[in-house]
Amino acid sequence: MDSVTHLALGAAVGMAVMGRRTAVWKAALWGAAANTLPDLDVLTEHGDAISNMVLHRGATHSLFWLTLLSLPLGAAIARLHGEQALWRRWWLAIWLALVTHPLLDLMTVYGTRLALPFSDWPFAVGSIFIIDPLFTLPLLAGAAWALASRGGGRALQANAAGLLLAGAYLAWTVAAQAQVERMARASLAVQGIAAEQLLVTPTAFNTVLWRVVALDGSRYHEGFYSLLDGGRAMHFDAFDRGSALAPALRDIDGVQQVAAFSKGFYKLHAEGDELFVTDLRMGQEPAYVFNFAVAERHSPVQPLARPEQRSESPELRAGLDWLWRRALGEELAPPR
Structure with missing residues (x-):
């Protein structure tokens, strides 16, 4: 805290x-x-x-x-x-x-x-x-x-x-989290998504609007649920976890550390010639607090001597406006 x-x-x-x-x-x-x-x-x-x-x-x-x-x-x-x-x-x-x-x-x-x-x-x-x-x-x-x-x-x-x-x-x-988890699992089942792991956390500064991340093989699904949604089913967006990069990055110490610390809630991705590992638990797509450059794309991949944090910050005013309106139960797509 x-x-x-x-x-x-x-x-x-x-x-x-x-x-x-x-x-x-x-x-x-x-x-x-x-x-x-x-x-x-x-x-x-x-x-x-x-x-x-x-x-x-x-x-x-x-x-x-x-x-x-x-x-x-x-x-x-x-x-x-x-x-x-x-x-x-x-x-x-x-x-x-x-x-x-x-x-x-x-x-x-x-x-x-x-x-x-x-x-x-x-x-x-x-x-x-x-x-x-x-x-x-x-x-x-x-x-x-x-x-x-x-x-x-x-x-x-x-x-x-x-x-x-x-x-x-x-x-x-804790009670609200359990309620949102029940709703998330029901919505995932209806949409045919078999979640291997499920993360349920509140969004910033409140416990009315919750973020849910479901791991499903090579993908992760992100959805939001407000306690003021009136019980309507959750919508989930699917994203690639970067499994194609795993063979090249799995032996890098920084990737192993993030994978263990996040309990599997991480993704791998490339931006130009740089390769990244991102903790999916803190932030929301596409802006995360713990986003690290760990290697450069060469043949073979070249690990960086010191991983660099590259946090991505969303546009504050638009993000807070969406957060407030979505928490009140308005059906809004998250800012991407």
């Missing part, structure tokens, strides 16, 4: 756990800092753009390592403020602030390695976009009220209410 959300979540968790045992600003400050801490891994350079992508949300998002870190960190904060008698409470607040970061990231489609060092599987639910105001605003409102009121009883209740509303919204996203 975005940095503002992590700051708000950490502050809310810190204040909820510490209550009136310490100054609310201390609980909010350290909670916000702890919830932000795991994303410092973005400062690490892993050598190329693909490695930077797939190794983000790695060890710093491990529940095991964060749990180990929480004990000395909580004790140090208690000692710093002369509150050694509260060190267990500080430990609990810091532990929860730390682990709720990767647990929230888990709900996005990106992939979070929660189980390191025991497993490097990138877990992902994919029920919420990385920026969703309906999740963040209750946290901000509750935390701001508690801070402005300096921790009065009702203010702390408002903070708790913000956490509960945000949690309820997360539960709603």
Whole structure:
């Protein structure tokens, strides 16, 4: 999730756990800092753009390592403020602030390695976009009220209410995702598309309009469904996954990394003499966040020494206009 959300979540968790045992600003400050801490891994350079992508949300998002870190960190904060008698409470607040970061990231489609060092599987639910105001605003409102009121009883209740509303919204996203998946599978069956794998994720900033990607052999199918569509069947557009390029590119390390990290939701394609691998999970046809040049078309294919990210940005105004109108249930073809 975005940095503002992590700051708000950490502050809310810190204040909820510490209550009136310490100054609310201390609980909010350290909670916000702890919830932000795991994303410092973005400062690490892993050598190329693909490695930077797939190794983000790695060890710093491990529940095991964060749990180990929480004990000395909580004790140090208690000692710093002369509150050694509260060190267990500080430990609990810091532990929860730390682990709720990767647990929230888990709900996005990106992939979070929660189980390191025991497993490097990138877990992902994919029920919420990385920026969703309906999740963040209750946290901000509750935390701001508690801070402005300096921790009065009702203010702390408002903070708790913000956490509960945000949690309820997360539960709603999972339920909505399941509903859209049922609709997608029914629509695919009617259209005779045998999906080997199915991806269901919300579009930007909302959980009303959803994007569905179905893998079908050498093709992938993209469709959109709004919860305001009134139950009408989904329409899917078919695209080539670039299977013809697979023999030439399958041994390139960057392609293998994207294939594994995306759990198979990727495509290969050529633009002139350059060959690309694209993660199909983030973005929509034809504009994707993680699009990498990995080789040049020669005989044989020549891998690039350092893969280069070539993100494609859609025309913002037209994209937002389509998003708004399509979310409201209007039948519109996606911008291509």
